[in-house]
Structure formats: structure tokens, C-alpha cells
Amino acid sequence: MSWLEEIEIEKSRALRSENPGKIRVAARRIVLQGVIELQKQNPANQKITDAISALNIIAEHPESKTIVRDAANRLLKRLDKNFNSPSVEPIKDAEIIISFISSLLHNRKQL
Secondary structure: OOHHHHHHHHHHHHHHOOOHHHHHHHHHHHHHHHHHHHHHHOOOOOOOOOHHHHHHHHHHOOOOOHHHHHHHHHHHOOOOOOOOOOOOOHHHHHHHHHHHHHHHHHOOOOO
């Protein structure tokens, strides 16, 4: 199964959930899967094994546009005191990041 197929499975599971916390965790896992794929294709990259590190790398990447950095930062932020997430649509934020990762893969760029 390809990494994109794995992401689609994760996304469909998340979208069936009514638990915002599970959806947010799934969005973070989706980003991690993309970063792991980037690592496979670019062995010189540092090894990232957790979603928070993956999101930090994406947020700080010199080629990430504002929309990508903002999506990563929303997924990185903690919940507020009322347990609300800054990411209103975490799956859409993950999709923005996956699109960026796909472009890096297509252009054979590294993290």
C-alpha cells in the first residue's frame, strides 16, 4: 500500500469520528506519514519518528509558504483552556501540508 493510500485510510477514519481530539491526532499522524515518506526518498534527512517533530520541521522549512507554516502551527498548538483547538479543520490543515510534501517529493527536495 502506498503512503497516499495509508493517508486516505487515516483520513476516512478521522472523518467518521465525532471526537475532535481523535481527528486532531489523526491529522498529526497524516503529516507524520508524509514526512516518513520524504525520509525514505531522501535518506540524508534527519530521522523523524513523532508527529510534533514532523510538524516543527514543516513549519520551519525554508520553502514552506505561509499557508503551510500556518497549517503546521495550528496543528502544533495546544488546546486552549476550554479545550478548543486553534485548528478548526485539522484534516484540511493536514491536506495542505501533504500537498507541500508531495511537491517536495515531486521536485526531489529534502527537509
